[in-house]
Amino acid sequence: MQVNFFFKKRLRALLVFAFLVSVTYGGIMITEYDVIKGFSSIPMAISWGVTNFFPTTDSFEHLPKILISLWETILLSIGSATLASLFALFFAILGSNTTTINPFFATICRFIATLFRNIDVAVWSMILLFSFGQSALTGYFALFFVSFGFLTRAFIETIDEVSNSGVEALRATGASYISIVIHSVIPSSASQMLSWLLFMIETNIRSATLIGILTGTGIGFVFDLYYKSVDYNTASLVVIAIVIAILALEAASNYVRRVII
Amino acid sequence: MALLELFNLSKRYDQHTIALSDINISVNKGEFIAVIGPSGAGKSTLLRCINRMIEPTNGEVTFDGVDLLHVKRKELRRLRTKIGMIFQHYHLVNRLTVIENVLHGRLGYKSSVVGALGIYTKKEKEQAIQLLRMLGLADQMYKRSDKLSGGQKQRVGIARALIQDPKMLLCDEPIASLDPNASKIIMDYLQKISQSLGITVIVNLHQVDVALQYSDRIIGVSQGQIVYDGTPTDITQEQIHQIYGSDFDDLMVEMNKEKHYAG
Amino acid sequence: MDFENIMKRIAPPSNRPVRVKPMNQSAIVIRLTLLSLVILTIIGFFTYDDTDVGMLEGITATFTNFKVMFTEPHFNHFTFMEGLYQVLVTISLALLTTVIGAVISLMLGLLAAKNLSTPKISNSIKNFVAVVRAVPTVLWVLIFAIAAGLGSVAAVIGMTFHSVGYLIKAYSESFEELDDGVIEVLKASGANWWQIVWQAVIPSSMTYIISWTFLRFEINFSVAVAMGAAAGAGGIGYDLFMASSFYLDLRELGTITFYILVFAILLEIVAIRIKRHINIT
Ligand SMILES: Nc1ncnc2c1ncn2[C@@H]1O[C@H](COP(=O)(O)OP(=O)(O)O)[C@@H](O)[C@H]1O
Ligand SMILES: [Mg+2]
Numbered sequence: 001m002q003v004n005f006f007f008k009k010r011l012r013a014l015l016v017f018a019f020l021v022s023v024t025y026g027g028i029m030i031t032e033y034d035v036i037k038g039f040s041s042i043p044m045a046i047s048w049g050v051t052n053f054f055p056t057t058d059s060f061e062h063l064p065k066i067l068i069s070l071w072e073t074i075l076l077s078i079g080s081a082t083l084a085s086l087f088a089l090f091f092a093i094l095g096s097n098t099t100t101i102n103p104f105f106a107t108i109c110r111f112i113a114t115l116f117r118n119i120d121v122a123v124w125s126m127i128l129l130f131s132f133g134q135s136a137l138t139g140y141f142a143l144f145f146v147s148f149g150f151l152t153r154a155f156i157e158t159i160d161e162v163s164n165s166g167v168e169a170l171r172a173t174g175a176s177y178i179s180i181v182i183h184s185v186i187p188s189s190a191s192q193m194l195s196w197l198l199f200m201i202e203t204n205i206r207s208a209t210l211i212g213i214l215t216g217t218g219i220g221f222v223f224d225l226y227y228k229s230v231d232y233n234t235a236s237l238v239v240i241a242i243v244i245a246i247l248a249l250e251a252a253s254n255y256v257r258r259v260i261i
Numbered sequence: 262m263a264l265l266e267l268f269n270l271s272k273r274y275d276q277h278t279i280a281l282s283d284i285n286i287s288v289n290k291g292e293f294i295a296v297i298g299p300s301g302a303g304k305s306t307l308l309r310c311i312n313r314m315i316e317p318t319n320g321e322v323t324f325d326g327v328d329l330l331h332v333k334r335k336e337l338r339r340l341r342t343k344i345g346m347i348f349q350h351y352h353l354v355n356r357l358t359v360i361e362n363v364l365h366g367r368l369g370y371k372s373s374v375v376g377a378l379g380i381y382t383k384k385e386k387e388q389a390i391q392l393l394r395m396l397g398l399a400d401q402m403y404k405r406s407d408k409l410s411g412g413q414k415q416r417v418g419i420a421r422a423l424i425q426d427p428k429m430l431l432c433d434e435p436i437a438s439l440d441p442n443a444s445k446i447i448m449d450y451l452q453k454i455s456q457s458l459g460i461t462v463i464v465n466l467h468q469v470d471v472a473l474q475y476s477d478r479i480i481g482v483s484q485g486q487i488v489y490d491g492t493p494t495d496i497t498q499e500q501i502h503q504i505y506g507s508d509f510d511d512l513m514v515e516m517n518k519e520k521h522y523a524g
Numbered sequence: 525m526d527f528e529n530i531m532k533r534i535a536p537p538s539n540r541p542v543r544v545k546p547m548n549q550s551a552i553v554i555r556l557t558l559l560s561l562v563i564l565t566i567i568g569f570f571t572y573d574d575t576d577v578g579m580l581e582g583i584t585a586t587f588t589n590f591k592v593m594f595t596e597p598h599f600n601h602f603t604f605m606e607g608l609y610q611v612l613v614t615i616s617l618a619l620l621t622t623v624i625g626a627v628i629s630l631m632l633g634l635l636a637a638k639n640l641s642t643p644k645i646s647n648s649i650k651n652f653v654a655v656v657r658a659v660p661t662v663l664w665v666l667i668f669a670i671a672a673g674l675g676s677v678a679a680v681i682g683m684t685f686h687s688v689g690y691l692i693k694a695y696s697e698s699f700e701e702l703d704d705g706v707i708e709v710l711k712a713s714g715a716n717w718w719q720i721v722w723q724a725v726i727p728s729s730m731t732y733i734i735s736w737t738f739l740r741f742e743i744n745f746s747v748a749v750a751m752g753a754a755a756g757a758g759g760i761g762y763d764l765f766m767a768s769s770f771y772l773d774l775r776e777l778g779t780i781t782f783y784i785l786v787f788a789i790l791l792e793i794v795a796i797r798i799k800r801h802i803n804i805t
Contacts, residue, residue: 030613122749168348172312191356210754
């Protein structure tokens with residue numbers, strides 16, 4: 001019996017391992033990934049980076065320009081996520097089974113959110129490029145749509161997790177729907193929702209860089225400019241600026257999270 | 262006239278689960294009723310069908326002379342203000358203060374706008390404070406409610422129900438998550454409320470001994486049906502056995518244990 | 525004073541206003557944070573450059589475009605099967621990145637976990653990884669492309685970097701949740717570090733490891749789409765880029781969006797299943 005148990009366990013582990021190896025092998029074939037080149041390129045990239053990818057005094061001349069577009073990108077990320085959170089709150093309240101007005105409606109709300117979330121930001125920005133062209137609005141709406149989809153799902157989970165009991169109690173006292181939402185759902189889920197919003201802003205800054213490269217706007221565009229003109233020193237300065245901004249934002253969000261939970 | 266009447270009340274959740282079938286009960290003002298039965302018997306469903314937190318499938322519920330199942334939403338809200346509810350897991354809004362939770366009991370009396378803005382009269386606030394003082398929670402008033410112990414939370418639940426100015430309290434296993442000491446405090450308060458205010462109390466209980474000790478009347482529920490309805494003194498061992506079915510032996514062991522501690 | 529009096533409300537009235545909601549630190553911070561976010565949002569509105577295309581104009585155009593994309597998608601530059609193959613390439617990229625990332629992260633995650641490592645090693649790995657994560661994936665890929673050339677090598681290595689940053693954090697935090705007592709007991713019984721890892725740490729964190737890894741796979745799928753579009757990684761992302769920026773073919777863009785949507789939703793459903801399964805067992 002016991003031998004059998006351990007044997008089965010081993011066998012299962014082995015099967016999972018074999019599956020992963022073969023799938024990985026398949027992936028290597030399909031993507032035409034060169035494993036040896038992959039590994040050898042890391043030390044190459046590092047040695048190249050150490051000798052070329054750092055800011056020089058010349059590159060600091062571009063700093064004001066970099067900081068301005070970084071600031072724009074940060075505003076874009078915050079603005080799109082914050083506005084999206086407002087819509088998401090509305091959809092989440094209607095979409096959560098705890099607070100919905102009717103189940104059919106809830107399904108529709110969740111479906112819309114699924115749609116928006118699962119179209120990637122790169123796809124959104126390529127789509128919106130058609131209507132907004134190379135302007136900040138392309139990135140704004142791309143981030144807005146994805147944030148909306150993601151936050152709606154996160155908020156629904158939050159509401160289901162934390163507000164069930166409070167909602168039942170208030171319903172039993174005869175409170176109106178709006179009172180229930182304001183006095184039970186919002187207070188019990190506010191801090192967690194804010195935490196999700198901060199997470200979304202962090203994610204958006206990274207995505208904004210990508211969108212910038214795709215649509216020619218913001219900090220991504222500035223990076224692309226120096227990158228394509230082989231000014232790697234200034235390009236590295238852009239990367240450093242982005243990293244500092246994201247780390248600072250993360251530190252700020254972590255502080256807020258610690259205090260409010 | 263009876264305060265609450267249930268006539269042929271039934272609830273079926275789906276094809277296989279018939280939670281209640283043909284329940285008939287008549288409850289007078291000021292009665293203290295214990296509903297006992299094993300877990301899954303339908304006690305919670307019964308309580309929630311009374312204030313329509315769960316929609317019954319069939320039957321009639323008459324509360325205070327009004328046919329509850331055929332009233333409009335607004336009228337239902339008005340009637341619910343007259344029925345306080347107390348839950349096993351307290352169901353407080355954790356992040357709010359104790360007094361805010363108590364004042365939630367007044368929301369049913371307010372229009373949507375006033376309620377949404379959380380505007381309470383001074384009288385309501387003072388009443389909340391007095392209730393809390395009465396229940397021994399004067400020092401906890403401004404604490405976040407998740408900082409309280411279980412017994413304290415349940416007292417907040419009682420205050421929230423009382424501030425509704427109810428005619429009836431529905432209590433769904435109010436002491437199932439509490440230690441014996443806190444349980445006794447809660448049951449004593451419920452008894453006092455029933456006796457001094459004439460409020461009808463219907464309380465679901467898992468513990469037979471507590472039911473026998475506190476109630477004027479016992480309703481035994483098993484598999485969605487009433488199998489006993491009478492005074493605690495008349496109930497026999499066999500009838501308890503019938504209510505609890507095969508769970509009975511476990512129950513006796515537990516009761517003996519408790520007697521052992523008491524003695 | 526008793527219940528009866530209270531319910532009849534004959535208690536002596538007082539003149540002091542009654543306070544209901546005392547401000548605590550948490551409430552203040554929530555309000556301040558929200559206020560700042562709203563202010564920054566409003567400032568943002570005034571800084572966006574919308575001289576070329578007006579907001580309203582753009583939104584109307586977007587709706588018309590949606591309608592065209594989703595109701596009249598067509599195949600122009602590739603066939604159905606070719607499209608499917610491109611999605612497979614994208615998925616393979618995501619898979620490769622996730623597997624390589626998971627293997628590396630598992631090892632470094634053990635060293636980064638406070639309870640399995642020294643504070644010095646743990647902190648230095650965690651700080652390093654925080655910086656790695658702060659660099660957007662697309663920048664990693666582009667930086668590697670300088671040394672390795674644009675293509676799947678740069679894409680996989682660059683994406684792996686970011687995955688590793690993400691997974692080390694997730695894994696090490698799961699390891700840290702392990703009950704200290706368990707490690708102590710094993711230590712006391714003479715088990716060495718590797719035995720503790722294989723017998724206690726990995727088995728008890730397996731569920732977390734699986735769900736975090738799959739979550740990362742889901743993320744990597746969309747990253748792989750993006751890298752195809754922005755950094756020459758190939759796959760469906762490249763077709764996306766061509767349809768949008770080169771052929772300006774809105775209908776084909778619709779087709780590509782459908783491909784991506786279907787697979788992304790499939791992955792999400794699987795992820796939810798895995799999560800539920802793990803929660804039950
Ligand atoms: N929401 C529900 N959906 C389906 N079945 C339910 C639901 N709630 C309760 N039930 C079923 O109805 C029966 C009675 O449940 P309940 O009223 O909670 O019993 P008790 O409170 O006595 O433990 C049980 O068989 C339970 O599984
Ligand atoms: Mg129950």
